Amino acid sequence: MRIGPPAARVGRQVPLAGAGPARPALAGRLRARGLSDPLLAWLFIGPTILLLLAINIFPLLWTIWLSFTNYRANRPNETVEWVGLRNYQRILTSEDIWHTLQVTAHFVCWSIFFQVVIGLGLALLINRQFKGSGFWTTLILLPMMLSPAVVGTFWTYLFQPQAGIFNYIVNFFIGAGDFTMIGDVRLAPWAIVLVDTWMWAPYVMLICLAGLRSIPDYIYEAAEVDRAGPVRTFFSITLPMVLPFLMLAVLFRAIENFKMFDLVVELTSGGPGSTTEVASINLKREAFEKWRTGFSSAFAIILFVTVFGAANIYVKLLNRVKAR
Amino acid sequence: MRRLLRRGPLENLAALLIGLGVVMLMQPYSLWLYGWSFAVILTGTIMFVLVSHFPD
Numbered sequence: 330m331r332i333g334p335p336a337a338r339v340g341r342q343v344p345l346a347g348a349g350p351a352r353p354a355l356a357g358r359l360r361a362r363g364l365s366d367p368l369l370a371w372l373f374i375g376p377t378i379l380l381l382l383a384i385n386i387f388p389l390l391w392t393i394w395l396s397f398t399n400y401r402a403n404r405p406n407e408t409v410e411w412v413g414l415r416n417y418q419r420i421l422t423s424e425d426i427w428h429t430l431q432v433t434a435h436f437v438c439w440s441i442f443f444q445v446v447i448g449l450g451l452a453l454l455i456n457r458q459f460k461g462s463g464f465w466t467t468l469i470l471l472p473m474m475l476s477p478a479v480v481g482t483f484w485t486y487l488f489q490p491q492a493g494i495f496n497y498i499v500n501f502f503i504g505a506g507d508f509t510m511i512g513d514v515r516l517a518p519w520a521i522v523l524v525d526t527w528m529w530a531p532y533v534m535l536i537c538l539a540g541l542r543s544i545p546d547y548i549y550e551a552a553e554v555d556r557a558g559p560v561r562t563f564f565s566i567t568l569p570m571v572l573p574f575l576m577l578a579v580l581f582r583a584i585e586n587f588k589m590f591d592l593v594v595e596l597t598s599g600g601p602g603s604t605t606e607v608a609s610i611n612l613k614r615e616a617f618e619k620w621r622t623g624f625s626s627a628f629a630i631i632l633f634v635t636v637f638g639a640a641n642i643y644v645k646l647l648n649r650v651k652a653r
Numbered sequence: 654m655r656r657l658l659r660r661g662p663l664e665n666l667a668a669l670l671i672g673l674g675v676v677m678l679m680q681p682y683s684l685w686l687y688g689w690s691f692a693v694i695l696t697g698t699i700m701f702v703l704v705s706h707f708p709d
Contacts, residue, residue, distance in 0.1 A: 421688045430687075434679035631691050635678060638671040638698035645668060 389633075396627035403620040426628065428603060429611040435518055435595075436525070436607055437586045441579055443526040449575065450534025453567075455534070456541045466538075473531045481595020484524045485511070487647075511597050512652035514604045521593050521605055525586065533578045540574030541567070573651045580643050587636055608632055663704040670697030 361370065396416055400409045406493050455466050472480065487495040490509040499508045510520045544567065552562045590609040593599065599606035612632070616625035673696030677686040 417691065422684070424684065427684060430679050574692055616696045631695045634691070634698055635675060635694055636695050638701065639675050641698065641701050642668040642671050645664065 346558075366376065390624045392629055395623050396630050398623045400623045400626075401620045402616075402622040412623065416624045419624065420628050420631060423517055425603070426611060429608045431605050432518065432604070432606055433587065433608045434607075436521055436589065437583060439519075439522045440525040440529070440586055441582050443522065444530045444533045444578060444582060445575065447526065447530040448578070449537050449571070451530065451534040452537035452541055452571075455538060468498065470531045472528045473535075475528070477591040478530070478595055478648050480524065480528050484520075484527075485596055488520060506537070509562060511599060514601055517597055517601055517605050524596060525589070525592060528592070529582060529585075533575070533582065536574050536578040537571055540571040544570045569653075573647060576643070576647045576650060580647070583643075584636055588632070658707055660704055660707040660709050663707065664701065667697045667701035667704055670694075671701065673697075 360366075360510055364372070365598060397411060398409050399412050399415060401407065455462055455469070475483075484495075487493050488510045490496060490512055493510075495510060497506055499510075510516050510523075548570075549562065552566055557565065588609050589607055590613065593605055593607055594608060597605040599610045608628075609632075612625055612628050615621050615628060670693055674690050674692075674697055676692035677693060707709060
């Protein structure tokens, strides 16, 4: 007797016992009314395209136009003048904005470096399936489930110069007595790196764990037969197979950290001085404190093109790694 | 002409321009490099979008 695959698995509709004749799908009914396939397709994707145009494309085009004007959102009745490339010229010759981009680069590079190292390390540990690994996984994942505002407020208390437990512990071990994390111009940039790493390393861990669980056991068994040591196994099997997942995590985190705002505002508000003033904080000050809408639009476009270009080459690199 | 307009090498060149521009934008050494960074990134990005439609 030949046993075939179940009907549902090969895509045929299985009528339920006792149910009447199945109602034709919406597309089928519309087609019966004489609507052609392309028209049907437009009917279905039309609302989504309209929504995209309204909330994504139109604001983008409007921001591009504003970036060439001297428009101020707090003076809507004033005449708007076309200033050409003057806003871009001012941004690209401003040492203050150059400084905020360096602060952003420091924050993005170091936080991603630590998140990758800690996230991958945690994923390798959790993947060992020890007793209580489920409990530890949940515990490790907790920080990324919190709101950045909550995390920022919580860490601000820990970093308090007088009563903060973080400063107390560090003072206890190094015996300095005047150690302060967010009040020190040298340490404040590292404070935001520390908090972001604490919050988002679990996210990198989660993505790496998905990659590790997708590696078939027989590859490790073959490596064992070939008497490959743990270091060789890691560099020849684990790392190359987790790499696409890791790169994806880095892409997501890099884009997110490049426009990081809430966590830094809660923690330091860009201070002390402007040592932790990342680009997005400067952008917000230009747009909603100084009300230089045209200028801030040009700055936003510069940041957008940078992230868009970097994401493009990163995706190209990711595809190359996946193809290998 | 067709040999010159191949996707692979031009895409690599565009990626190189974008990477160079990002480094120029965020480096702490030269204001002149910072000033030209956006032009380099924009050129690279537009080039990347265009050449990604070229044949392989």
